[in-house]
Amino acid sequence: FCLRHELFPAAHHPTDSFRFRADLRSMRTSMVHPGSELPGKASYAPIEENEQQQPKGWRSSTLIIVLGCLAIGGVMLARGTFADGFGPAAIRGASRDKIVQLDDASWEAPKTGPLNILFVGNSYTYGPAPFGTTSLNNLPRMFKVIAESLGNKVHQEEDTVGSCTLFMHRPSVNPEGCKDPKVCQKIDSPRVNGSLQCTIPAGIVVKPQYSPCPQRLERSKWDIIVLQDYSTLPSIQTARESMYYPAIDEYVKAAQTMGSEPDEKKPLIALYLTWPFLGGNPPGPSKDTNAGCWPFGQQDALAANSSGWSKKVKTEGCLSYAIALGVASGLERGADLLIPAGLAWEVARGSPEIDPSCKAQINKEYGSKPPLSSLALPLRAKDPSYVQWSGEKGNDMFRYMGPNYTSSYCNGCNVDNHPWAKAMYLNALVFYAVIYKKCPMGAAWPNGQTIDGMVLPVVSPEDAKAMQHLVCDVVMDNMDVVEGPLRRLARLELMQQCQNAPPIVCGLLLGSCVFDLCFGGPQYAAEYSAKSFWPRFTKQQYAFGRNATKPFEGDAVRQTHHTTSEENPC
Secondary structure (H helix, E strand, C coil), rough: CHHHHCCHHHHCCCCCCCEEEEEEHHHHHHHCCCCCCCCEEEEEECCCCCCCCCCHHHHHHHHHHHHHHHHHHHHHHCCCCCCCCCCCHHHHHHHCCCCCCCCCCCCCCCCCCCCEEEEEEEEHHHHCCCCCCCCCCCCHHHHHHHHHHHHHHHHHEECCCCCCCHHCHHHHCCCCCCCCCCCCECEEEEEECHHHHHHECCCCCCCCCEECCCCCHHCCCCCCEEEECCCCCCHHHHHHHHHHHHHHHHHHHHHHHHHCCCCCCCCEEEEECCEEEEECCCCCCCCCHHHHCCCCHHHHHHHCCCCCHHHHCCCCHHHHHEEEEEHHHHHHCCCEEEEHHHHHHHHHHEEEEEHHHHHHHHHHCCCCHHHHHCCCCCCCCCCCHHCCCCCHHHHHHEEEECCCCCCCCCCCCEEEEEEEEEHHHHHHHHHHHHHHHHHHHHHCCCCCEECCCEEEEEEHHHHHHHHHHHHHHHHHHCCCCCCCCHHHHHHHHHHHHHHCHHHHHHHHHHHHHHHHEEEHHHHHHHHHHHHHHHHHCCHHHHHHHHHCCCCCCCCCHHHCCCCCCCCCCC
8 A cells, every 4th residue: 555555646746747557466576576577567657647547446545544544643642652753743843843953955974075074162072181181082083983983984173162152163253364463363272283374362261172263164165064152051041142043143154155156065054962060050150161252241141131040950950951942942043953962961861850840931931832842851761771870870971070179060079061081972973873864883982092183082892882872762763854764764674674574574564664654744755655665767757746857856865775776675
């Protein structure tokens, strides 16, 4: 029924000039014996647009599918058991319901050349070294280790300044060729050689571990530009409006300008969602803020103008929720991707439920439909055995500062708010899963290797494996409507195993396909079923009402999954 119904363009796309005619027996034969051609059993022929032929029994098949889907859907909705991308987020399809938003669906990670990615942020990106070591817990290089171990080349660069805001990285305040010391300062540091002619605004403190060079944005061609603001800033309403949103707007505009050049693609803007402080927002004034990065006053001043902010974020769960919604709200400003590293932290630490009162207060800041409202936060791991950092063990996710360090984040502990190596590896895994739309199981991990001139720290194999499992739960099970079909296509790919499997196994897999088509919506059904099941058609014949000269542009998902062979056994 899935095949017969969804592959008849006449029923859904009257302008199509090609239809498929075959009986169920020939379909079964071609599935069990891929590539077989049985004379007289199946035919593919052009049909005139005004021809009114319809497949035999198509109306009854359609009715059965609709009734079956309604029945299954009713039961699932009643039980609240939607999962794997079929749930409320997939049904609503609103951008605020997405962990990953991808407006430019024609984009896909490079298959031959390297992925060019620029990281803009602060210490949560460059990763300061723990006590007694000199190796930075560097996110860009950990991401490169993961991606290249799984067959994807990466070229990474940074523009990072500790304790700084995204607002001060903007291209408008960091033009090329600035030489006025009252306006800018030239950078010549261990990580940024003076010959690069990089400058940042005057008054910002620069330390050796930073890698400040805002000019990198416009000096190279980028596939992805990662934006990371001061961690708690997006959770403060006045700070969002005065600093976070204007910064995103400027980077989005810059990306659009880059994409307007002939033969150039617009780089994607990715928002890096970070984690809460251990124990929630600490009492007292905020610490370690680089004053030159806060032109409208430091965090405390901005928070004082946001109604009840400090009370809303007293607990770790409430702070995590406020940060998540604040960062995700940037998708409404034109950003393309949300990198939910902070949500993965909450899974790894088995975080408790969020206080409903603070949740309600935070939601009010965003109107009737807050960002990520379809997600049940905090997210949970499918396999609790991988949640190895709950309770006091959660301290191990944060950077150790030595035996004499008195932490303001927890009683009697010696950690601060920065990630330790294993936690930064978790962040890098989330980046990989979102960007490449793949589960990072089997990826390499930091083990003291030298990457782009920097020696990385060591993560244990046990921690690496646990983190990989957690990321697959967090990211792959919460892709948005655009990315969701990847999960479904994985199930379709299982059907290739039908070649030598008992008929009942193939039947069960095909039943899963039918369910996906029902709940995946018309776009999924029309655009994916034909390519997945019947690749013998030419690309022009799949146009389904699109521009026939470029029928597949704008569909990165299909391109990702159908590049190795024109013949798919399914």
